[in-house]
Amino acid sequence: MDLPLHGSCLCGAVRYEISAAPYGQADCHCRACQHATGGAYAPVLLVPAAGFRVTGPMRRHVVRGASGNRVARAFCEHCGTTLYAHTTRVETMRPVYAVTLDRPEIFRPELDCWVEAAQPWVAMDPALPKFPRDPPARLAEFAKPAAD
């Protein structure tokens, strides 16, 4: 994966840069991601917080997750595109919604999480590991950066 990566919201007012290799890449099927993105699931890059810089007019919506953690999702205050999340479960990581990348085609999901909330009409890759809810935190925090 060539760094840095760049991305933006639909209107372009919010832009971000990813300068550190993601801990991993996942498809999240939780209901909150479904609502926040308007999609059946959210493809997310698990980006080290220290390697994520974002600029532009944003607002945050905060929910308390099933596990009691606070999850904030940041969206452009002009166009409403949700760009990334911030969970107290893993403070060092920002899940960035991969479809907002300038080059979303580089995304390579490595697992499916929150599959207990997955829509029955979604076809998942049977070869990927599946987690009923969150994957183990160490996966997000300590997994080796994906090789290219």
Ligand SMILES: [Zn+2]
């Ligand atoms: Zn926007």
Ligand SMILES: [Zn+2]
């Ligand atoms: Zn989710």
